[in-house]
Amino acid sequence: MKHIQRRKNLRFLRHITKNTIIFKVTSLCLSAVFLIAIIVGSILGTKIYSLLQEENKTYLENLLHNLNLGVENIISNANRANRMLISHVETQEILIRCQKDGYDAQAYQNDSATLSYIINTLTITDSLFFACFYDAQGNVLFRDNVFLQSGKINLFQDLWLLSHKESIDDRSLFLVSPNHLQQQFYRDFRPFMIIRPLKDITNQEVVAYVVVYADCRDFQSLLEENLKTISSNNQEGPVSAIRLLDGEGKVIASTNSEENGMKSSELSISGETMVKNLENAGFQIVIEQNSSYFFSTFFRTLEPILILSLLLLCTLGLLIVMVFRKILFPLKQLTFGMSRIGKGEFQVQLDESICHDDDMRNVYHGFNKMVTKINALITNVYNQQILLKSAQLQNLKYQINPHFLYNTLQTIESIAEIRDTPEVQIIATSLAQMFRYNLEPENFVPLKDEIAHLECYFSIERIRFRNHLHFTISIAPDIYDVPVPKFILQPLVENAILHGFPSHSADSCIYITGERQDDKIRIHVIDNGRGIEHSKLLELREKLLLASQQEDPILNSDSIGISNVQKRIANCCGKEYGLNLFSDYGKGTHIVIELPLQEGGKRDDSASTGCGR
Secondary structure (H helix, E strand, O other): OHHHHHHHHHHHHHHHOOOOHHHHHHHHHHHHHHHHHHHHHHHHHHHHHHHHHHHHHHHHHHHHHHHHHHHHHHHHHHHHHHHHHHHOHHHHHHHHHOOOOOOOHHHHHHHHHHHHHHHHHOOOOOOOEEEEEEEOOOEEEEOOOOOEOOOOOEHHHOHHHHHOHHHHHHOOOOEEOOOOOHHHEOOOOOEEEEEEEEEOOOOOOEEEEEEEEEEOHHHHHHHHHHHHHOOOOOOOOOEEEEEEEOOOOEEEEEOOHHHOOOEHHHOOOOOOEEEEEOOOOOOEEEEEEOHHHHHHHHHHHHHHHHHHHHHHHHHHHHHHHHHHHHHHHHHHHHHHHHHHHHOOOOOOOOOHHHOOOHHHHHHHHHHHHHHHHHHHHHHHHHHHHHHHHHHHHHHHOOOOOHHHHHHHHHHHHHHHHHOOOHHHHHHHHHHHHHHHHHHOOOOEEEHHHHHHHHHHHHHHHHHHOOOOEEEEEEEOOOEOOOEEEOOOOHHHHHHHHHHHOOOOOOOEEEEEEEEEEOOEEEEEEEEOOOOOOHHHHHHHHHHHHHHHHOOOOOOOOOOOOHHHHHHHHHHHHOOOOEEEEEEEOOOEEEEEEEEEOOOOEOOOOOOEEOOOO
């Protein structure tokens, strides 16, 4: 039993997922929830991304500021030593004296010792740097033999320094990257130079050059220490590399030692960079950001939010499923049961046990009671129909068989033809065709059939009134095949003959015309009889109005007048169609029949029938 019930539930679920309102509402709710989640997640992610970018930018700007202070401090120490040496009076006297004639070796040794003493007393930092003195042509005067190679050394042997000699002579401070004089030093000492020219006070010509050589490894250590502080546990931090470039764009120091001496255009830079220009030194500090670190930090920050959002979505989805199970599922079963009733299955009974609230259970109970009452009513109506049919059959036994009457008229026609009585033959033939037309079950017939039936009626009336009554039929050919309600012309013509011509004079005539007007057809029945008095005309118009407004479709079989025709047209075609009655007392009556234009065609035979026919 459980297996069968499960299969029924599966079939029902497949049914409700076929473009039903419940399926649409559920899908819309889930779509709205996911759309809201995506929008909120996008806004939240954008906000977090913006905050992280701002925080990262602030952090890197602080790092650049600290690096700037450190680099300028190293340069400031070397610059301060240079400035103190060149401003020392004894140093100036030695540099001028050693270039005069008669300066011997003993004086050179004494002055070298004096300069070494002065340099040692002026040391203001633990960093490694030393001083060297050159004459105006760039030849070395005094040097520290520990670091400088043996042999004659000229300051301007380096072509780059020679090309910048004018700038050196004009400036009190000049920085040179270690790439220019690297070959002149031992071991791994990588110098940068601070050069000051000593000028004669009288003529402002350069007398000598005082050069302080500082080691770029101080820059290297500064960069590496800062990079190490922002990388925890040997993991990559927000910065992948830090570089110090000189004014020519060459690397003076870098956290990647292989880049020393390379130009900035030769570097392989993958991430975004931040640049800080040193105001006094002409150097640049370049920080290369680690884009992967930023995005990994962004996703690590966003991960708990995404997990929480997913949990909320799952919870909301479960709530929707519960609502669907407890409310929408019984509601859909109710609509499903109503659709079965609409198909004629009146034995449907809903299972009230699936309802989870009293309101829906009351609805199910009321539905089941309604179905039970409908079944009882159907049984009663069926029994009454059986009784009605029995009464109708019993009544038919007492009626004349129309087929027998039709066959009898054909027999009369044959006898009239044999005995040469044309009037009897015409009456019998026309009457037989009229009975035959009456036996046809259709409610709508082509207009040409209604005209043919009317012509049979005219044939009888001509003989009856001895040709004192004339008939004229003129119908537009394009409406002959338009369907019209059956028996709408004969009652009107018969009514005109009965009431319009009490004394049948030779000029009595009835005109039948018809034409198409837009989406309607109009048929006119006009007579030249005595007409209708005004009070009687108003009474007849009121009857026509009441007949068109009555909802009861059952017609009085005894009524064959214009009210009967009006009521049948209103029932068959609509209340906006029917009869319009006009009359001028003493001159005649005019009835206009308005019908809908359903289908049209042309008739091959003549469109008019004369009175003499």
